[in-house]
Amino acid sequence: AQSVTQLDSQVPVFEEAPVELRCNYSSSVSVYLFWYVQYPNQGLQLLLKYLSGSTLVKGINGFEAEFNKSQTSFHLRKPSVHISDTAEYFCAVSVRGATNKLIFGTGTLLAVQP
Amino acid sequence: DVKVTQSSRYLVKRTGEKVFLECVQDMDHENMFWYRQDPGLGLRLIYFSYDVKMKEKGDIPEGYSVSREKKERFSLILESASTNQTSMYLCASRLQGLGSPLHFGNGTRLTVT
Numbered sequence: 001a002q003s004v005t006q007l008d009s010q011v012p013v014f015e016e017a018p019v020e021l022r023c024n025y026s027s028s029v030s031v032y033l034f035w036y037v038q039y040p041n042q043g044l045q046l047l048l049k050y051l052s053g054s055t056l057v058k059g060i061n062g063f064e065a066e067f068n069k070s071q072t073s074f075h076l077r078k079p080s081v082h083i084s085d086t087a088e089y090f091c092a093v094s095v096r097g098a099t100n101k102l103i104f105g106t107g108t109l110l111a112v113q114p
Numbered sequence: 115d116v117k118v119t120q121s122s123r124y125l126v127k128r129t130g131e132k133v134f135l136e137c138v139q140d141m142d143h144e145n146m147f148w149y150r151q152d153p154g155l156g157l158r159l160i161y162f163s164y165d166v167k168m169k170e171k172g173d174i175p176e177g178y179s180v181s182r183e184k185k186e187r188f189s190l191i192l193e194s195a196s197t198n199q200t201s202m203y204l205c206a207s208r209l210q211g212l213g214s215p216l217h218f219g220n221g222t223r224l225t226v227t
Contacts, residue, residue: 043204044206045218046217051213101159107156
Protein backbone atom coordinates (compact mmCIF):
# COMPACT_ATOMS: atom_id res chain seq x y z
CA ALA A 1 0.00 0.00 0.00
CA GLN A 2 1.13 3.50 -0.72
CA SER A 3 1.83 5.93 2.09
CA VAL A 4 3.13 9.43 2.61
CA THR A 5 5.22 10.50 5.59
CA GLN A 6 5.69 14.04 6.78
CA LEU A 7 7.96 13.64 9.79
CA ASP A 8 7.72 17.21 11.01
CA SER A 9 4.34 18.16 12.43
CA GLN A 10 5.48 21.73 13.01
CA VAL A 11 8.36 23.81 11.66
CA PRO A 12 9.05 27.17 13.32
CA VAL A 13 11.18 29.59 11.31
CA PHE A 14 12.04 33.27 11.35
CA GLU A 15 10.91 35.59 8.60
CA GLU A 16 13.32 35.76 5.62
CA ALA A 17 15.01 32.50 6.61
CA PRO A 18 15.05 29.49 4.26
CA VAL A 19 12.82 26.51 4.96
CA GLU A 20 12.54 22.88 3.91
CA LEU A 21 9.46 20.75 4.58
CA ARG A 22 10.15 17.05 4.25
CA CYS A 23 8.03 14.47 2.49
CA ASN A 24 8.76 10.80 1.86
CA TYR A 25 6.53 8.32 0.12
CA SER A 26 6.44 4.58 -0.28
CA SER A 27 5.48 3.09 -3.59
CA SER A 28 6.97 0.50 -5.89
CA VAL A 29 5.39 2.00 -8.99
CA SER A 30 5.46 5.35 -10.73
CA VAL A 31 3.78 8.17 -8.86
CA TYR A 32 2.49 11.65 -9.24
CA LEU A 33 3.41 13.98 -6.34
CA PHE A 34 1.73 17.11 -5.05
CA TRP A 35 2.11 19.76 -2.38
CA TYR A 36 -1.00 21.54 -1.14
CA VAL A 37 -1.25 24.49 1.25
CA GLN A 38 -4.07 25.25 3.67
CA TYR A 39 -4.34 28.76 5.09
CA PRO A 40 -6.36 29.22 8.29
CA ASN A 41 -10.09 28.58 7.86
CA GLN A 42 -9.74 27.68 4.20
CA GLY A 43 -9.68 24.58 2.03
CA LEU A 44 -6.50 23.26 0.44
CA GLN A 45 -5.02 24.76 -2.69
CA LEU A 46 -2.37 23.35 -5.01
CA LEU A 47 1.18 24.67 -4.57
CA LEU A 48 2.94 22.51 -7.15
CA LYS A 49 2.98 19.07 -8.71
CA TYR A 50 5.38 16.58 -10.23
CA LEU A 51 4.05 14.43 -13.06
CA SER A 52 7.17 13.66 -15.11
CA GLY A 53 10.21 15.32 -16.65
CA SER A 54 12.44 17.71 -14.72
CA THR A 55 12.82 16.68 -11.10
CA LEU A 56 12.86 20.29 -9.90
CA VAL A 57 9.36 21.71 -9.88
CA LYS A 58 8.49 25.34 -9.28
CA GLY A 59 5.19 26.38 -7.79
CA ILE A 60 3.31 29.43 -6.64
CA ASN A 61 4.52 31.92 -4.00
CA GLY A 62 8.21 31.14 -4.60
CA PHE A 63 8.06 27.51 -3.47
CA GLU A 64 9.84 24.68 -5.24
CA ALA A 65 10.22 20.95 -4.70
CA GLU A 66 12.63 18.29 -5.89
CA PHE A 67 11.64 14.76 -6.77
CA ASN A 68 14.27 12.24 -5.71
CA LYS A 69 13.36 8.77 -6.91
CA SER A 70 16.21 6.94 -5.19
CA GLN A 71 15.32 8.45 -1.82
CA THR A 72 11.56 8.41 -2.52
CA SER A 73 11.36 12.01 -1.38
CA PHE A 74 9.66 15.19 -2.54
CA HIS A 75 10.85 17.93 -0.18
CA LEU A 76 9.40 21.44 -0.40
CA ARG A 77 11.71 24.46 -0.16
CA LYS A 78 11.58 28.22 -0.11
CA PRO A 79 14.73 30.38 0.10
CA SER A 80 13.13 33.20 2.10
CA VAL A 81 9.79 32.90 3.91
CA HIS A 82 7.27 35.60 4.77
CA ILE A 83 4.80 35.89 7.61
CA SER A 84 2.05 35.21 5.06
CA ASP A 85 3.50 31.74 4.40
CA THR A 86 2.24 30.61 7.80
CA ALA A 87 -0.07 27.72 6.94
CA GLU A 88 -0.34 23.95 6.96
CA TYR A 89 1.35 22.13 4.11
CA PHE A 90 0.30 18.71 2.86
CA CYS A 91 2.25 16.34 0.66
CA ALA A 92 0.20 13.91 -1.44
CA VAL A 93 0.79 11.04 -3.85
CA SER A 94 -1.28 9.30 -6.45
CA VAL A 95 -0.21 6.10 -8.12
CA ARG A 96 -0.43 5.31 -11.80
CA GLY A 97 -2.54 2.28 -12.43
CA ALA A 98 -4.25 2.43 -9.05
CA THR A 99 -7.72 3.61 -8.23
CA ASN A 100 -8.52 7.26 -8.60
CA LYS A 101 -7.29 8.33 -5.17
CA LEU A 102 -4.84 10.75 -3.66
CA ILE A 103 -3.03 9.75 -0.46
CA PHE A 104 -2.21 12.64 1.88
CA GLY A 105 0.43 13.02 4.53
CA THR A 106 -0.50 14.24 8.00
CA GLY A 107 0.60 17.80 7.29
CA THR A 108 3.32 20.19 8.49
CA LEU A 109 2.46 23.47 10.14
CA LEU A 110 4.87 26.16 8.99
CA ALA A 111 4.96 28.87 11.66
CA VAL A 112 6.81 31.98 10.49
CA GLN A 113 7.87 34.32 13.26
CA PRO A 114 8.89 37.97 12.88
CA ASP B 115 -11.15 29.50 -11.80
CA VAL B 116 -12.74 26.37 -10.44
CA LYS B 117 -15.18 26.98 -7.65
CA VAL B 118 -16.15 24.29 -5.18
CA THR B 119 -18.86 25.43 -2.80
CA GLN B 120 -19.83 23.71 0.41
CA SER B 121 -23.25 24.80 1.57
CA SER B 122 -22.46 25.24 5.27
CA ARG B 123 -19.36 26.56 6.97
CA TYR B 124 -20.39 25.46 10.46
CA LEU B 125 -22.96 22.91 11.56
CA VAL B 126 -24.03 21.75 15.00
CA LYS B 127 -26.13 18.59 15.17
CA ARG B 128 -27.35 16.24 17.85
CA THR B 129 -26.39 12.60 18.21
CA GLY B 130 -28.66 10.38 16.11
CA GLU B 131 -29.69 13.10 13.65
CA LYS B 132 -29.44 12.54 9.91
CA VAL B 133 -27.01 15.09 8.48
CA PHE B 134 -26.57 16.22 4.88
CA LEU B 135 -23.43 18.00 3.70
CA GLU B 136 -23.74 19.47 0.23
CA CYS B 137 -21.03 20.27 -2.30
CA VAL B 138 -21.33 21.88 -5.73
CA GLN B 139 -18.62 22.44 -8.35
CA ASP B 140 -18.90 24.62 -11.42
CA MET B 141 -16.25 23.20 -13.76
CA ASP B 142 -17.85 20.04 -15.13
CA HIS B 143 -15.37 17.81 -13.28
CA GLU B 144 -15.98 14.08 -13.49
CA ASN B 145 -14.47 13.21 -10.11
CA MET B 146 -15.67 14.41 -6.72
CA PHE B 147 -14.42 13.50 -3.26
CA TRP B 148 -15.29 13.79 0.41
CA TYR B 149 -12.49 13.92 2.98
CA ARG B 150 -12.49 14.45 6.70
CA GLN B 151 -9.64 16.32 8.34
CA ASP B 152 -8.61 15.72 11.94
CA PRO B 153 -5.55 17.07 13.80
CA GLY B 154 -2.60 14.72 13.52
CA LEU B 155 -4.37 12.48 11.03
CA GLY B 156 -4.30 14.65 7.93
CA LEU B 157 -6.97 14.10 5.30
CA ARG B 158 -8.73 10.76 5.08
CA LEU B 159 -10.91 9.81 2.12
CA ILE B 160 -14.49 8.89 2.96
CA TYR B 161 -16.02 8.38 -0.50
CA PHE B 162 -15.41 9.44 -4.03
CA SER B 163 -17.45 9.50 -7.22
CA TYR B 164 -16.05 9.19 -10.72
CA ASP B 165 -19.31 9.87 -12.53
CA VAL B 166 -22.99 10.56 -11.95
CA LYS B 167 -24.57 7.82 -9.82
CA MET B 168 -21.17 6.13 -9.49
CA LYS B 169 -19.40 5.95 -6.14
CA GLU B 170 -16.60 4.11 -4.48
CA LYS B 171 -15.67 3.72 -0.83
CA GLY B 172 -12.58 5.43 0.44
CA ASP B 173 -10.57 4.55 3.53
CA ILE B 174 -13.17 5.38 6.19
CA PRO B 175 -16.69 4.95 4.77
CA GLU B 176 -18.33 3.51 7.90
CA GLY B 177 -21.22 5.63 9.12
CA TYR B 178 -21.40 7.62 5.89
CA SER B 179 -23.15 7.40 2.54
CA VAL B 180 -23.10 9.62 -0.54
CA SER B 181 -25.33 10.69 -3.38
CA ARG B 182 -24.46 12.02 -6.82
CA GLU B 183 -27.58 12.55 -8.89
CA LYS B 184 -26.13 15.40 -10.96
CA LYS B 185 -22.58 15.89 -12.18
CA GLU B 186 -22.04 19.14 -10.30
CA ARG B 187 -23.38 18.03 -6.90
CA PHE B 188 -22.00 15.50 -4.43
CA SER B 189 -23.70 15.02 -1.07
CA LEU B 190 -22.33 13.36 2.05
CA ILE B 191 -24.88 11.82 4.39
CA LEU B 192 -24.41 10.87 8.01
CA GLU B 193 -27.25 8.43 8.58
CA SER B 194 -27.15 8.73 12.36
CA ALA B 195 -24.62 11.26 13.55
CA SER B 196 -22.29 10.31 16.39
CA THR B 197 -19.86 12.38 18.46
CA ASN B 198 -16.87 10.70 16.80
CA GLN B 199 -17.98 12.24 13.52
CA THR B 200 -17.23 15.71 14.84
CA SER B 201 -14.66 16.93 12.32
CA MET B 202 -13.82 19.20 9.42
CA TYR B 203 -15.27 17.88 6.17
CA LEU B 204 -13.69 18.86 2.87
CA CYS B 205 -15.18 18.38 -0.57
CA ALA B 206 -12.99 18.34 -3.68
CA SER B 207 -13.32 17.86 -7.41
CA ARG B 208 -11.02 17.28 -10.34
CA LEU B 209 -10.88 16.23 -13.95
CA GLN B 210 -10.49 12.55 -14.75
CA GLY B 211 -6.86 11.39 -14.57
CA LEU B 212 -4.42 10.70 -11.76
CA GLY B 213 -2.26 13.70 -12.58
CA SER B 214 -5.07 16.20 -12.29
CA PRO B 215 -5.00 18.32 -9.14
CA LEU B 216 -7.82 18.48 -6.64
CA HIS B 217 -9.82 21.66 -6.14
CA PHE B 218 -11.16 22.03 -2.62
CA GLY B 219 -14.06 23.79 -1.00
CA ASN B 220 -13.52 25.79 2.19
CA GLY B 221 -14.78 23.01 4.40
CA THR B 222 -17.68 22.37 6.78
CA ARG B 223 -16.89 22.16 10.46
CA LEU B 224 -19.40 19.73 11.93
CA THR B 225 -19.93 19.40 15.66
CA VAL B 226 -22.08 16.54 16.94
CA THR B 227 -23.24 16.96 20.53
